[in-house]
Amino acid sequence: MDRLHSLQAFCRVIDLQGFSAAAREMGLSPSVITRLINDLEAHIGVRLINRTTRRLALTEAGEAYLEQVRRALAELDEADASVRSSSHSLNGHLKVLAPPAFATHQLAPLLTGFRRRYPKLTVHLSSPGPVETLDESFDVSILTSRGTVEGEFVARRLARSHMILCAAPAYLARHGRPVQPRDLHDHEVMLPPLAKDLTLHRDRDADAGHDPVQFTPLNVPLATAHMDIALSATTAGLGISAMPSYAVAQAIAERRLERVLPGWHLFEIFVFAAMPSRKYVPAKTRALLDFLLEVFPDDDSDPWLPGRAPQLGAAR
Numbered sequence: 001m002d003r004l005h006s007l008q009a010f011c012r013v014i015d016l017q018g019f020s021a022a023a024r025e026m027g028l029s030p031s032v033i034t035r036l037i038n039d040l041e042a043h044i045g046v047r048l049i050n051r052t053t054r055r056l057a058l059t060e061a062g063e064a065y066l067e068q069v070r071r072a073l074a075e076l077d078e079a080d081a082s083v084r085s086s087s088h089s090l091n092g093h094l095k096v097l098a099p100p101a102f103a104t105h106q107l108a109p110l111l112t113g114f115r116r117r118y119p120k121l122t123v124h125l126s127s128p129g130p131v132e133t134l135d136e137s138f139d140v141s142i143l144t145s146r147g148t149v150e151g152e153f154v155a156r157r158l159a160r161s162h163m164i165l166c167a168a169p170a171y172l173a174r175h176g177r178p179v180q181p182r183d184l185h186d187h188e189v190m191l192p193p194l195a196k197d198l199t200l201h202r203d204r205d206a207d208a209g210h211d212p213v214q215f216t217p218l219n220v221p222l223a224t225a226h227m228d229i230a231l232s233a234t235t236a237g238l239g240i241s242a243m244p245s246y247a248v249a250q251a252i253a254e255r256r257l258e259r260v261l262p263g264w265h266l267f268e269i270f271v272f273a274a275m276p277s278r279k280y281v282p283a284k285t286r287a288l289l290d291f292l293l294e295v296f297p298d299d300d301s302d303p304w305l306p307g308r309a310p311q312l313g314a315a316r
Helices: 003-016 019-026 030-044 060-088 100-117 169-175 181-186 227-235 245-253 283-295
Strands: 049-051 056-058 092-097 121-126 140-145 154-167 198-202 213-215 240-244 258-260 268-275
Touching (some): 003 019, 003 030, 003 049, 003 056, 003 060, 056 060, 092 283, 100 121, 100 140, 100 245, 121 283, 140 154, 140 283, 154 245, 154 283, 227 240, 227 245, 268 283
Parallel strands (some): 092 121, 092 140
Antiparallel strands (some): 049 056, 154 240, 154 268, 198 213
């Protein structure tokens, strides 16, 4: 039994004093309205309406039940209106989950532009560690992956990032700038988290005809799973490190770091914005997703490599 439909039919039959009138208003046939009322009476085990050929009359139980049903339906309508209003409002809090490096170097600088556009919407940004799948306790999860992401959620790809080698100019001035991958043997090289060796690949737009080159550092000066610690050490001149382009683009632009072996990278990282469902998406969630897609219009290139920086002025 569709109990809600039956309750609504019960109220309309009484209000309009007729099964046929209620059926016309609700877009149903009189026989369906009759079945809904019969199902309701069978469900509660009490007769609600005395029917004659000329009029309808509530039983004593029906009168008491009608008052409670009207109150319940009114509260339900109020709840629906409240949720609908909040889903279309850009007030309140937006919970976002993102990997620390992406949150620090990409999302945080963008929040000024987002706040300017939506001044009544506040963002709670959480960055406890790597994010590889959706967390349903957040409105939006920023995922990073070396391939596609799969799961019972909606994910839109924002950008492609390369894991590149970089070092401080002072370090390179002391130790020299590598020209070929084999030159790395003469340098202090820090591995990215969970990597045991370095396999270098040519960038897509670099000269073709070079096979991947595998290299195992002999003397790693620092091992850490925290990307910003590695970035700080690299900027201070500790050695050459592998970092995602989105984390070092600003430092390279400001010449605090240099890209080592331009045209070579270790692997690619894809950045996604994910949300639990595409149905009934709150307006605040849609606003952030649209904003990110505006800033990062995924065109299958790396927007953080030198010469490819996205035009973020308006968004920022």
